[in-house]
Amino acid sequence: MIPLAERLEVLCQTARPSLPLEAANEIDAALERLRGPLRLAVAGRVKAGKSTLLNALLGERLAPTDAGERTRFVTWYEHGPGYQVFAEREDGELLPLRFERNDDELVINESELPDTGILRLIVRWPTARLRRFTLIDTPGLGSASPARRAAAAGLLAAGQGGLRAADAVVYLMQHAHRSDVAFLEAFRDPSLVDASPVNALALLSRADEIGGGRPDAMESGLRIAERYRMDPALKGLVGTVLPVCGLLAESAVTLREEEYELLVRLSLADPEADQALLSADRFRSWDASPVLPASLDLLLDRFGMFGLRYALRAIAGGEVNTSLDLARLLLEVSGLPALDRALELQFGSRASRLISYSVLRDVTSIANRIAADSEAGRDLLYALEELASSSHEVDELRVLHLAVTGENGFTAQETAEVERLASGGDAHERLGTGGPGGEDTRRLAIYRAAAWRARVGDPLHDPIQDYSCEVLTRSYEAIAAEAAGRAST
Amino acid sequence: MTTTELPAEAPWAAVLDLVEVGIGAANAHGRDDLEEPLRVARLRLMRPQSVIAVVGEFKQGKSSLINGLVGEELCPVHDDVATTTTTVLRYGDSARCLVTRHGADAAEEVDPAFATGIGLRPSPDEAAAIQRIELEWPNRFLATGITLIDTPGAGSASRDAGLALAFLRVADALIFVTDASAPLSGDELDFLKSASAYCPVVMCCLAKTDLYPHWREVQSIDESLLAGAGLPARPIPVSAALRIIALKEGDAGLNRESGFPELLQVLSTGVLEETKRLAAHRALLDLDAAVHQIRLPVLAELQALKSPDLAAPALAELQSRRDRVEQLRQAGSRWGSVLAEGFSDLANETDYRFRGALRELNKKVDRILETADLRHDWVQISGEVRTDMALAVRELVRSLEEGSADIARRVVSVIAEDEAEIAVPVVAWPDIDVSRYWTEKEQRELSLGAHAGLGYASLKGAQGGIILASVMAGVAGVVLSTTATLGVGAVFGGKQIWDERKKKTTQRRQQARTVVRQFIDDVQFDVSKTTRDMVRDLQRLQREHFATELAQRIRTQTEAMEASQRGAQTARENVSRRVAELEQTIQGTDQLLKSTSALRGSL
Ligand SMILES: Nc1nc2c(ncn2[C@@H]2O[C@H](COP(=O)(O)OP(=O)(O)OP(=O)(O)O)[C@@H](O)[C@H]2O)c(=O)[nH]1
């Protein structure tokens, strides 16, 4: 079977010469993405902790964070050989921006940029983690300022700068607010592909605070996330819900030796420390503290009340003895490793499919726009629709969506089977067998194909269920055919 | 340290002293019927009832704030959604918990742990069946007369949108709670803007300051957001966590840091002062009425003593007045029919208008559903339905409030026309303590006797708010199915299943229409029943009130007749001593009346 990406590229190259120039360029830019990493947007309401979490995912403090509304522009963090920062204007012009590194934080000189007319900022940085995902930071939704509210609404509009340009989204929320659900629903694009459990994931962010900063706060976060996973309002919208403490994750991945030393000194002032840890104000104005007041401020900002309580307890209890130990411990409790695993499972393994799919969606919307005035555009649109409905990869994603949203009535076991099948890995991974094995693979695939074929046409089925069974039958047939081909060469 | 650091202050003390004098006078003249309302007035002054609703988005720390105020963990607090039902907290000599379920006629008494204990937290299904929880608790803060209402938070994804609106008329004050994790959101600001248009006092608290290092920054951002929205106020920073520790350990410094003393101060000046002012005002009215009625027989006796030759015609005049008042009490009196007709018109009119509003809502929903894509729009549509419903209910309660106040005024003027010479005009409005109105029947009888309640002069404000809150809690409890039952979760747009999708779209719309209709019907049923009960009770209360007032007047006239006869029969040698005695009494009452009018001016 020819991969969707290839077919898409061939189709567009053929159509290109007769298309209006502007549209052709846009399509080129969209196709370019087929060769890049998955583009993962981080979205959420104002102050959900988006930029902090993004830094944790990056392993560097590139995104600005603050207690007041901070992120003004959609900002793309892309892998690049050198260090570059641009502002892209709506007319496409790239303005280089000055920036400096201040105390390990990236400070971009963006204050002179106007509020309107800027599509996005682009930060190219040689960070290894950006090879895996391009990360997109976004301004918060639901602001009290009307201008910012309007700007955030614009995020959902299609186009290069908007959220729709992302292949997948990580959505941060502190409890599921009505507007969170409204956003996730709006993120769905009814034209071709919908944001769905397939390409969206939700986080219970700042989970340490949801638990009131108590030592067991993160466990409490786990339980609440668990409940949201089952919540009917969210179930059809996101793949999973996980608790994270972005602040601790960020501090853990960027922990410095001096910070560890400071914490060790504080942990020795034991009985006083308890009093000082009663509140942020008390900590900040801890008169007889063994460290300078400025260091107290720094620690408070870096770890928060929960982080400080947690770290000091671990150090005092002898659980950790080096800064490395501490970083490891904080990272684990922050929930970042679990998030990493979920990202890999949900987006990483099916990255190429998700990318092809979102490129197909974008090219289709370009074609849609020019179809009224251009014959070639109309032809392209028709061909793309044909492609979308004949691509088996698209079909598999659709069935996956139908399964995880419960629309085709699959059992949990069947849904897991679909998830495996739609992962886009090797044949044995997709089948869920231990390892590669030509003849076994073929036989198992044939067996599964037969099982699904037998279910097509069940009188109790609605067309959606039939469709699902047909697609799965074809998936297994393709695997069997491929295995047979490999065995014969 | 006590949990009631609310200052008890001077200006009202003078009124209280006067009321004491009035009670003494009524007692000295053997007028227990006049003494009773004065005792109630005294109680009202000592424990002025004010209702404070604590509102805000969910999980902001509302219940913790209440616990901080009362100094006990009365409301459930949890990291996950905790408050599922409107909970009314008020003073009681012993702990008691009443639960009212939807559609039930009476509240049911349950173990108080039901309201307070996390362990006994009702399941979501159980919670949805409960309309209201009332908790009476022997607590020093509540003993000051404050009723607190804990509310389920607004904004949660799985709850309705309209509920928040219900509290716009609640109470004498709202405490809006927002935590220091982030500046006020657009939703919160919108809520505050509309709230301030309806509630006289809206206070804003910035919660959980112990947890957020940058709360001062957030506070100043919030302050400028509020100022920008025309609501100049500085959010009061509080930490319930610190308050609890401070109370437990008796740590005054930590208590100050918790911010609660400042909040209590603001409550005291912003809310309690106002209710005390009202209570004092009302006390002076009652006092005047009592004093006038005490004077009347004294004056009659004096007149008979001074001019014995005129005693016979004077007595005849008193007799005829008494008869006229007596007649007013008979069945078929004009005020009685004004009252009855007034309420029956009011009931019809409000019902008619409410039905009209629901018809409009139905039409609107039909219109929206014609084009809506339910996979995406259902949350918004159902929110809109609830909001419109809330507005309709609010309108209904408002017209009941205004309508019954209007009827009372009409009755007063009819009584005045028919008996212009009743020396003391009847008081316009019966006491209704509506925070008790919602408790079970027998208690209602107890507390709603014309003067037994501790309420206000009208249904406006607090009472209307509680009624509305309860009705709305009812509305909220009526299930409006969510996305899940509508089969949201989009189908990908493959051509093969395109037709299937179309069919599903039509099905969904049909289903949605049915759901909305059902919802509107259910609410209408609930609301109609509540409205009928309310109208009937209001009518009965007004009738009883005016009957009691008239009984007092009759007794006064009867005593005046007796006094006049007594005066005429007094032995000549005793007359001058008796006159001096009575004149002294009159001077005393003159003095009292002068004081009340002076005090009234200073309130
Ligand atoms: N305790 C705690 N604080 C956090 C966490 N994540 C973020 N914060 C703090 O919350 C504030 C907001 O964080 P940001 O990352 O700037 O939030 P944002 O969503 O990017 O905000 P906008 O860009 O303005 O919408 C900062 O003061 C962070 O230090 C967390 O997990 N725990």
Ligand SMILES: Nc1nc2c(ncn2[C@@H]2O[C@H](COP(=O)(O)OP(=O)(O)OP(=O)(O)O)[C@@H](O)[C@H]2O)c(=O)[nH]1
């Ligand atoms: N650190 C800290 N945590 C608090 C404080 N007040 C409340 N919390 C925590 O915030 C969470 C929510 O508190 P609640 O009082 O239940 O909030 P609520 O607004 O009543 O919540 P719902 O009724 O569920 O909408 C709980 O985990 C509390 O422990 C405070 O002053 N300090």
Ligand SMILES: [Mg+2]
């Ligand atoms: Mg940000």
Ligand SMILES: [Mg+2]
């Ligand atoms: Mg609560």
